[in-house]
Amino acid sequence: MFQIGLCSVTFRNLSVEEIIEAAKNTDIQGIEWGGDIHVPPGDLEHAAYAANITRQAEIDIISYGSYYRLGVKEQPFSFEAILDTAEKLTAPAIRVWAGNIGSSEATERQWEKVIEDAKRIADLAEKQGIHINLEYHGRTLTDTADSAIRLMKKINHSSVSLYWQPSPFETVNKNVKSIDTVRQWLSHVHVFHWQLVENNVIVYPFSAGISDWEKYLQQLEKQQGMCYLMMEFVKEDSIEQLKNDVKVLQSIITSYSAK
Template sequence: MTRLGLCSVTFRRLPAAEVARRAADAGLEVIEWGADVHAPPEEPGTVRAARDASDRYGLACCSYGSYFRATPDDSAEFPAVARAAVLLGAPRVRVWAGGTGSRDATPHERRGTATRLREAARIAADHGLELALEFHSKTLTDSVASTLRLLDEVGADNLRTYWQPPLDTPDEEALAGLAELGDRVAAVHVFSWWPGNRRLPLADREDLWAGVFDLLNRRRARLDALVEFVPGDDPAVLAREAATLRRAAAHRPGPPA
């Protein structure tokens, strides 16, 4: 039920057609086009080229990796982001929950971020799109508790969240957080970093990813697992990483504890 794919930001230096070709050659199914290089919202021609590239290699565009942060400075930018997502054929837009961590954000900042996300969700719905929050440090989604709270504060049916393993978090704790987010997860970003942001092969944390798919496979609902960053930003290792991802995805859940 989980589609396996690639975030194009993994290979920012490659042209879109080369990114799509390598993803297809690695046996991946879907792609998240990033707005920073491969599909800037203000460049419709570049966005169309990205869509053409994924179509040519038989990849579905599962999401648009935008950099809309729901801050006062970019509050007017979302309509262009939504139009670009439609042009890509992406059903989902990845957005960010401000630029301040949950412990440092004032109540006023938090309310403002929620208000802007609510408006973005309204615009997205008008375009037939879902939104999903980047699960990331230095934003209001820097913890599971703050993410769940923000989703409730926004209160939009078409808003969910991404998940990725928090830095330096042991496997058991990371998996507990994913379980707590439950059905509110739309996709996961797949990488193995340890310690800090040291990039390891996925196989070095294969137990973590087997545990992730144990949880995901219990849900029996479709979502996306997207490779995001590889050791050395080396395109040559993508096939190896995709093979590890397929092995983890094939993990069958055991009986409930």
């Protein structure tokens, strides 16, 4: 049920062509193209080009990783521009963020704005056959499993799903439990092994996180259907490190497939 993907934001310093080459050389099966560098909103010609060469490389386009924040008035790009770009990219889904404030700090009105906007963009995307995936992330309304559940229930839209990733602020056991909590809305997973140390992100080789990710995959394998495990960030932004990290992830997946 697992396939291995790559978030293009992992290598913001590389071109679209270089990322595709790296993906081919590491047995990556799909790419989430980011909207900040590689496929900017509004550049429809470039989006179509990225779609074409990704398909030629026989790599799936998992989604369009936008930085649209639900319920936020002032943004660099409208959702409509993002949707047009996702169409040209032939992306089946668009990743968005659940606002710009943590669930414990948000007012009821801020919750309402996020919910209303989620329903609005989901309706727009659904007309184009495109799904909406919410980033599971700190300082948004999906910063905990409980807040994510509350939000998804309020949105209550068949075209809206949820990504998952381990929280650096929680224990491994609590992260494992969160998977089961959000399971019915879960689509794909961002994979990494890093920690916050004095407000600095320290990225480790994925091999240092084997014991954690064995637990996560054991819980994730209960998921119905195909789930992309998208590698996101590698130590020193190294393609060689990506190759090693993917091999480690593949070995974990293979060990579960053999059971």
